[in-house]
Amino acid sequence: MGFENFGTVSFTAEAKVADFITQLEAGKVMATRCRKCGGSYFPPKADCPKCLSSDVEWFEVKSQGKLASYTVVNYGPSGFENDAPYILALAKFDEGIQILARLSRDIEEKDITIGMNLTVSPVKLPEGRIAYEFIKG
């Protein structure tokens, strides 16, 4: 399985990093690390442009992240009309990576503060789709 069921609307399916989806189905959000030079990547990369190696390994993003910024999107593009309003957020993690995702609908707008603690977690969407989202803590 590739990225065909990833997010609200997916635009392409095939990628060498499609194992990401298998692991997401299994409850883990993963990033890649180059076995040769140690470079870590999110979004995951199958190849390391630093040392030109394609010997990369998966590691789980387990740390607590911090909210860098967010926005409440009231006007969704085509394909996302029925999702709005939704909250997009960027969070920074100890693994030296940042992730863009939505905030869980459990989090109310009034409770959001820049710098708040978040973790990233898989989320099942309607019609067999899957993504990851930020949850509190």
Add this chain to the structure above:
Amino acid sequence: MEDVAVIGAGQSVFSRSCGESIRELCFEAYKEALEGLDITGNDIDASVVCSAPEYDKQRSPSGLISEYLELTPKPTFYVETVCSSSSTGLRVAWSLIKAGLHKTVAVIGFQKMSELSSRDAAERMGRGGDIIWESPFGITMPAGYAMYARAHMARYGTTEEHLAKVRVKNSHYGVDNPKANYRKELSLEAILNSEMITSPLKKFDCCANADGSSCVILARGDVAKSISKTPIWVAGLGAATDTMTMAGRESLTGLRCAQEAARQAYKMAGVKPQDIDVAEVHDCFTVSELLAYEDLGFAKPGEGVGLIENKETYADGKIPVNVDGGLLSKGHPIGATGGSQIRTIVRQLRGEATEAQVKDAEIGLVHNIGGVGQYGNVTILRR
């Protein structure tokens, strides 16, 4: 080094719906650029056509535009960096002239966004991000800039009112620009009370999708002097990129691509931010103009709000910015925008601006950004 000049610059009226084809739209800008010059299409050695794909159905539009303007058999090239396509086109044209391949090159930018519904246009812009990793979350252009706005507010105490004051200024100048789409003066209250699009950006913090074209004609120095009484010299060029993903950004309080492009352009021109007499910056959103004040060095990081609070970016201020109304008033036909900004600065430096004219402007700057800070372009022009 200043041996390439702008000899002509034109644009169409920017409107919500032009009711004509892209080739006809391009003709309007081309005509204005050539007017007053003692040359014809025969004297143009090459063209660079700039737009973002997927708004209209035409593939390879450079060939089509070239035919309509009767520029065949001269070579034509298609260039794209989303919203900064025509600034990138200008850089390519400059390089073609400096390399000795061509003497006179037309840079033609266009976009006909009315071919799509507003939601479909937003979807296209969303795919101007990373389509595997970020577009599936429903990211949009305003959402990306809204995250910059929120981060700037958290770090520096910038407020929604500060953002709105940028629109107050730009709406004031848009009134007098016959090429602008939005020509009404807006009050602070009207802006602050407008519908929330993607927090903290409201309807009037956002520019409008538009149809429009621009054309800038560049020539080698000796040719420019023989054709034009008032060549405007390309003194500095800067271009840089940042990551396609939001996840890759080191900072959300400034655009790194703009900072780097500005550094290059100032160095090449041998000038400093305080030497700039008039600037056109990429105000696709109100926050984008505030970020530009800081990224261009007109203010220190976090102090850009002081410029708008003290009206220093008005026409009679220390550093006039977007005194043609900016993208917020003109509208933003993305492929045409950079050329329109160049046109405004050319008119300012020639003393021909029919909107607010900055007194004795000698050095002007254009800041044109593609995507949510993915492509940064800064051009410095000199009388």
